[in-house]
Amino acid sequence: MSAVHVVHLYAAEMNIYGDNGNVQVLRRRLEWRGIPVDVTRIGVGDPVPSDTHLLVGGGGQDAGQAVITDDLAAKGPDLRARADDGVPMLLICGMYQMAGHYFAPFDAPRLEGVGLLDVRTEAGPTRLIGNVTASSDFGPLVGYENHSGLTYLGPDAAPLGRTALGQGNNGTDGTEGARRDNVIGTYLHGPLLAKCPTVADHLLAAALAAAGMGRDLDPLDDRLAAEAARVASSRPR
């Protein structure tokens, strides 16, 4: 049996606040179901493997974001083609911003994104920090945001969720994250997938399809995740 190939994009350069946990969750949820999984970490200068079935990218510091900009531009056409082929992607915080059209800081040149999602990000006056809860097609989302960029959705992006607590994309329109087909962008650290396993399984189902291993995912016991999500939702901002 072949394996699902998860690619962790910029695992060294863009990986903060437990983003690595999303990869861990995806890996384990395949292993627990007896499905072979390979994880490859790629960075600046590395090609995106041709057999990528699921791509994950995380948040970064200022320096990390600057380091990847040129390389990401070079990978852009390839990444857009993969997304069009249905390869699922999860892009958190900094990589969510760079997956859009651009990120415009106050005091530095605009960073061009790769346009995987129809969103744009402008520098905001304050950092938006704290616990977030939101409703979504996947059920309740819980996580932690920490960003200064304000992200606005274009017509080709649907919001991932609607915030109940927290600021989300921009603090004004009540949206959190963005979605286009199997590409999901979000500000939620946590990591998101640990306490929102339905999002994880959505990505995994799409990954299995991309791998030509399409099959139903056996249910897992996610009561502990539900309890952790419930507790997190009850905590102060």
Add this chain to the structure above:
Amino acid sequence: MDVLSTWLGKGVQSSLRLAGRTGGTLPGKVVEAVDSGYLARRLATLPHGVTVVSGTNGKTTTTKMLAHVLGTRYRVLTNPTGSNFTRGAVSAVVDVARWNGRLDYDLAVLELDEAYAAKFVEQMPPRRVVVLNVLRDQMDRFGEIDHTARLLGRAVQAATGEVVLNRDDPRVAALADLATVPVRWFGVDTSLRSVFRTDDELHADEVSGTHEAVGAPAEAHPRHADVELVDYSPERSTYRIGAVTYPVALKAEGAHNAQNAAAVVAAALGEGLDAGTVTTALADVPPAFGRGETLSVDGRTVVLQLAKNPGGFRLALLSQQQSPPDVSVVAINDEYADGRDVSWLWDVDFSGLSATRGTVMTAGTRAADMALRLRYDGVEVAERITDVPAALHTAVAAAPQSGRVVIYTTYTAMWRLHELLRERPSPTRRGTRARRAS
């Protein structure tokens, strides 16, 4: 003005104590509100000035060690455990000042966290700034790691005498460019690099899932360190100072404490002490609050290990792997002082806990989150108990007589445990030196 402010602060302090409460940071808060320049003016009278100790990890232990060592020669004013905010420092000054505001001290050693260090130096340029490290910490409080380094840079820029920097932390070493005064370096010999990882290395280990040393093989560092830790075991740390090596048996357990002690030696040399005096005094310093403290509960040994960032947590877990405890408890609170964001727990590799044959429990407000985290590392969790006192009781009962319980805990859970465990007056009662971090 200083007399008035001192009276005001002491008045608040006395009222609190009459009410049966510790002074805490309220006196500092009150004085700061009515007289924001009080601290700077008082501290400016100290003949040997102020040494600020900052960085992400190890401030409390380092401050305690440095105050003790300098205390062999000087009258040292220091802020009590954990109260590393400006108002904690103001409270400390109010506490020890005479009623006329006079300070009978030669110098001060103050622990200040990164954000407050940057604010503090605007009012009071310190003679010396000691920067230990920059780790991924409670990032929700300040923003990002590069921002944290910039805050420390402001403290370094303000130093009037010298700065003491960690040669082996690239973000700290880079601060040397900002210093307008000489730099005194401390470091760890390259042969020990696998024990003393930088935050980037730890982070790289975690994301790659490897425990092996990564990157190029250790080479001699191009920059000379004035004080270098050249050999380490739990029983003995050996420092090279100039051309001479000095073995020291530190009481504070843990490899990171040995690294911090190198910073202490460097700072003490800068204050004019000789190497022999410094290393002798270091051996007498007891562990700081909750940093590897060992207590006896119903015949069991309970070890309290503060865990507040991935690097420190990883080191604490590694230090227990040689002789696994009977019960391990991970107590995670998410109150403000802990940091609301618990995402960082996913940057720690907990798989080592499963290798122990002991029982693993989780506790605190995020007990469920922590249990979920451990599940994804293949660690079976026997109990998860939100209430910290109940968790302590269960953990002690689960250990055999004369068994060992190790509790890894965030700040506020640590304070709760300390209240329960210490036989000496608890932090809520009069007369204790321990104070709650604000």
